[in-house]
Amino acid sequence: EGGEVDGEDELRGLAERIELTRLEDEDEATKSAGTGELSSSGSAGLSGKNEGQVSSSVTTEEEGEDDATPPTLRSVARWIQAQEQGTRRNVIVLSGAGVSCSAGIPDFRSPGTGLYDNLQKYNLPYPEAIFDLNFYRRNVDPFVSLASEIWPGLRYSPTLTHSFIALLDRHGVLLRNYTQNIDGLELLGGVTEERLVECHGHFRTAKCTNCFLPHDGEECRREMVEEKRAPRCSRCGGHVKPDIVFFGEGLPDRFGRLLRHDLEEADMIVVAGTSLTVAPVSMIPQMVEPTCRRVLLNNELVGDFSPEGENEGFYNRREHSDVFEEGFCDESILKLCKMLGWEDELLELNSQSQIGDYER
Numbered sequence: 244e245g246g247e248v249d250g251e252d253e254l255r256g257l258a259e260r261i262e263l264t265r266l267e268d269e270d271e272a273t274k275s276a277g278t279g280e281l282s283s284s285g286s287a288g289l290s291g292k293n294e295g296q297v298s299s300s301v302t303t304e305e306e307g308e309d310d311a312t313p314p315t316l317r318s319v320a321r322w323i324q325a326q327e328q329g330t331r332r333n334v335i336v337l338s339g340a341g342v343s344c345s346a347g348i349p350d351f352r353s354p355g356t357g358l359y360d361n362l363q364k365y366n367l368p369y370p371e372a373i374f375d376l377n378f379y380r381r382n383v384d385p386f387v388s389l390a391s392e393i394w395p396g397l398r399y400s401p402t403l404t405h406s407f408i409a410l411l412d413r414h415g416v417l418l419r420n421y422t423q424n425i426d427g428l429e430l431l432g433g434v435t436e437e438r439l440v441e442c443h444g445h446f447r448t449a450k451c452t453n454c455f456l457p458h459d460g461e462e463c464r465r466e467m468v469e470e471k472r473a474p475r476c477s478r479c480g481g482h483v484k485p486d487i488v489f490f491g492e493g494l495p496d497r498f499g500r501l502l503r504h505d506l507e508e509a510d511m512i513v514v515a516g517t518s519l520t521v522a523p524v525s526m527i528p529q530m531v532e533p534t535c536r537r538v539l540l541n542n543e544l545v546g547d548f549s550p551e552g553e554n555e556g557f558y559n560r561r562e563h564s565d566v567f568e569e570g571f572c573d574e575s576i577l578k579l580c581k582m583l584g585w586e587d588e589l590l591e592l593n594s595q596s597q598i599g600d601y602e603r
């Protein structure tokens with residue numbers, strides 16, 4: 244129907260223009276525009292690994308015990324395997340903080356362990372103020388402390404989930420990885436730049452938060468990591484920050500440029516380790532075509548995923564039921580890779596990508 248198509252286009256257009264926005268409630272997820280509402284303070288010591296996270300030595304179901312594995316994950320494996328028989332597969336992976344938890348980086352919103360529950364020492368007005376531009380202009384310390392902790396390449400290594408995304412890329416199945424993470428573990432894990440959209444920015448480049456003059460990224464790293472301070476702009480003296488997207492800022496151009504195309508091409512979307520609470524990325528699973536299969540690998544059910552029975556898409560009935568594999572994503576990935584016969588490759592790729600021991 245014409246109206247539906249227009250509406251869908253409008254939604255997609257919105258996602259391309261929209262600024263980083265925290266969703267207050269689920270209804271807002273489909274219509275939220277405008278600037279994000281931020282809140283308050285501090286840097287958690289990034290200490291806690293999720294209890295029970297799997298490591299590469301975890302025992303999972305052995306080959307041959309297929310009956311014990313969820314049929315849903317099995318069907319995902321079969322579907323991906325068809326690529327080997329010449330059927331083209333285009334998978335979007337949408338990832339969030341949960342995929343990095345087993346590396347030792349806490350997520351944002353898990354009660355108790357999430358970053359936003361551990362910012363007391365910064366006395367922030369509200370937790371998300373750590374990513375608020377106006378707050379940063381007054382007080383750089385919380386963000387600088389966080390940045391110096393998670394700066395890519397320093398101490399955290401890719402998880403099995405990152406390695407799986409890289410494997411999808413190697414096997415020619417990955418259409419794109421849209422990540423909300425700023426820890427850089429996708430690239431370290433071997434996902435190629437072409438297949439990666441860092442929706443919330445990265446640490447490689449930097450600019451002044453006042454006059455937006457670009458600042459040398461390496462110099463920014465040195466000052467933030469080694470001297471624990473934000474560089475000053477050589478032109479106006481404003482605080483420099485790496486090109487991480489703060490609330491109220493626009494997403495990188497690459498996001499809007501690729502999303503429209505990828506939504507048309509994708510025939511599976513795998514969503515992992517995200518609460519789907521920050522727009523516009525949170526809207527992507529609703530925007531895929533009704534024919535696109537949707538898979539959620541997460542500790543909890545999020546967004547509009549509906550693993551049981553019929554699932555109404557935003558405008559059309561979805562042609563396939565969603566798959567929801569509840570639990571730690573590394574564990575689900577290991578199961579899936581066993582089914583795919585990719586386990587050895589996964590473990591090898593993951594071990595190759597580990598950075599040297601770091602004394603915590």
Ligand code: OAD
Pocket residue numbers: 263293296338339340341342344345350351352353357371374423424425443488489490515516517518519520521540541542543545570571572573
């Ligand atoms: P959240 O902390 O909001 O959500 C993490 C999700 O992952 C939750 O649903 C957890 O239950 C789940 N989870 C945690 N560990 C997991 C594991 N090992 N396996 C599977 N699931 C796990 O993080 P995001 O959704 O990524 O913005 O947050 C979105 C944005 O909010 C971030 O990009 C950040 C923040 O403000 C910026 O940095 C600008």
